[in-house]
Amino acid sequence: MATPARHTAHRTRAGFIPAQQRTRSSLATLLLCALAACASPGPDSQFSYTPPTAPAAPEGASGFTPKPGWQAQRFMVAAANPLATDAGYQVLKAGGSALDAAIAVQMVLGLVEPQSSGIGGGAFLMHWDGKHVQAFDGRETAPAAATPELFLRDGKPLPFLEAVIGGRSVGTPGALRMLEMAHREHGKLPWKDLFAPAIRLAEDGFLVSPRLATMLAAPEAKTLRNDPDMAAYFFNPDGSPRAAGTRLKNPELAKVLRDIAAKGSSAFYEGSVARDIVAKVRKHPTNPGLLSEADLAGYKPKQREALCTDYRVYRLCGMPPPSSGALAIAQMLAILDHTDIVKHPPVQADFGLEPSPQAVHLFSEAGRLAYADRNRYVADPDFVPLPGGSAASLLDPAYIKSRAALIGERSMGVARPGTPAGATLALADDRSPELPSTSHISVVDAQGRAVAMTTTIENGFGAQMMVRGFLLNNQLTDFSFLPAENGQPIANRVQPNKRPRSSMAPTLVFMRNSGALSMSVGSPGGSAIINYVGKTLVGTLDWGLDAQQAISLPNFGSRNGPTELEQGRSSAALADGLKARGHDVRVIVQTSGLQAIQRSAPEGKVMWFGGADPRREGVVMGD
Ligand code: GLU
Secondary structure (H helix, E strand, O other): OOOOOOOEHHHOOOOOOOHHHOOOOHHHHHHHHHHOOOOOOOOOOOOOOOOOOOOOOOOOOOOOOOOOOEEEOOOEEEEOOHHHHHHHHHHHHOOOOHHHHHHHHHHHHHHHOOOOOOOOOEEEEEEEOOOOEEEEEEOOEOOOOOOOOOOEEOOEEOOHHHHHOOHHHOOEOOHHHHHHHHHHHHOOOOHHHHHHHHHHHHHHOEEOOHHHHHHHHOHHHHHHHHOHHHHHHHEOOOOOEOOOOOEEOOHHHHHHHHHHHHHOOHHHHOOHHHHHHHHHHHOOOOOOOOOOHHHHHOOOOEEEOOEEEEEOOEEEEEOOOOEOHHHHHHHHHHHHOOOOHHHOOOEEEOOEEEOOHHHHHHHHHHHHHHHHHHHHHOOOOOOOOOHHHOOHHHHOHHHHHHHHOOOOOOOOOOOOOOOOOOOOOOOEOOOOOOOOOOEEEEEEOOOOOEEEEEEEOOOOOOOOOEEOOEEOOOHHHHOEOOOEEOOEEEOOEOOOOOOOOEOOOOEEEEEOOOOOEEEEEEOOOHHHHHHHHHHHHHHHHHOOOOHHHHHHOOOEEEOOOOEEEEOOOOOHHHHHHHHOOOOOEEEEOOOOOOEEEEEOOOOOOOOEEEEEOOOOOOEEEEO
16 A cells, blocks of 8 residues: 655644644743643653644634645554644553543543533444454443333334423433443553643633634534533633634533543442533423432443454454444445455545546445444334344355345445344334434554544533533434334334434444454444445455545445435536436535544555545544
């Protein structure tokens, strides 16, 4: 794989001061600590955080800001906000593990990109320790008191936003306990150290990024003001939204994080924070929820067997159900293996590389087939097992071959779900909508460990309720609102203590022959995550693009509806080529937030190449 000769990762972007150039003398650090209630950890600490002195956000919030890709020799971290990436970078530089860095990144993301993820939400984390892949499930759960009718009124599904805003949609958060579980196994630095960057930024303040400012100024943000805590934090006293570059402090969150740093996740799941969460959820004025203190105290993250499948010379490992991400991607790739998509690389368009009509045709048809099965069969496996009891039936080579045979020269329009072996339970399709927020973190450390973690509070700003400086998720709206259709149960219906089906697809890629890690990748984007990550995998593994080129490639695909092309980044020739193949083409906004780190030269000097999505604010750093 060719590695473009570009600047090294630690130099990051113009205007963002390289970590190496900062004053790091212990005297300076001591002075800073004395002056600014420094969050630096105790005497046994190996890690002392230095806040970046640069602007919080080096680029515009919307549109497409080309990114160069970054390279580094030993370690690398890619995340959706420069302050979060920098926190991970400093942890890695201090000798922290990939998992340590992911924790520091997550805590800063919850502060600076609060609309997307945080301790009030859930996450899936894939971990590679050099020998084993593990899948950590920190998905939210439905309250014990939830019923399949949670999102029905007079037998009809609630309008989406009515369900989202308020306590009804709040699931028991899982991200923090999952990170604690993973840290017990894979942490190198003390747990408490990893909160220092977020605490410091919360206390001293951080600059509102353009993307956050744009979201606050959007018409849809009107309802955020209904929550008094959000109104006070995200809006000025005159009601106007905080502008980009405004310094925002979050002392309440800093206090919560200090407690979690000192006492562990019980400081969140029990005691006064848990009580405040429950009170807020249950006392919502128009849409109260069912979450209880017992739900919080009883939350259990899970380790699941990673879903690993072979594709050409690669082995891909991702999150099994309750996420549909890895399974749908594995089906798509297995189906594409029956096609000649590899012979249809991207072509040059006005704005850069663009996939060819034939490639989009094949990819979209494979997507239709995979999404059809996903909507029918995938849910929390502890409640509704996959056909045959595992992913094997849906990935069986004969079954995949029969599905691939449905792809012709013209679009099939809408695919019907298949009948894999063991599909005895009669189920109806789930049509639950998902709107994009969420964030993805990829890390590799100097010892070759790696993380791919996708983390979410579901919709932008979650349930639109703030408690102690963090936002509560609305993850329960990832369940099907309808429990059944035409008398058939829907696999992804609400049930007490169940995890809603996800599309998140944190993915680790390995070389089949050597077992070496080849890539860590993932994206936000609701149900389109499957297409975004699938595109990046086809781009890198089939077409030989580097991670940045593959991420930057226009988004495309079908979720078993129309064939979707990315607005502003698709040519008329592409749309015409698809229409000629019978596709119903829609050109829509597709704001992925891909991050990827790939091994760039097996024996070369530069080891890692990272890419961040030009559609969001992410950057990559490393040494
Ligand atoms: N809640 C979605 C899921 O778990 C992710 C939302 C998003 O990416 O915007 O699949």
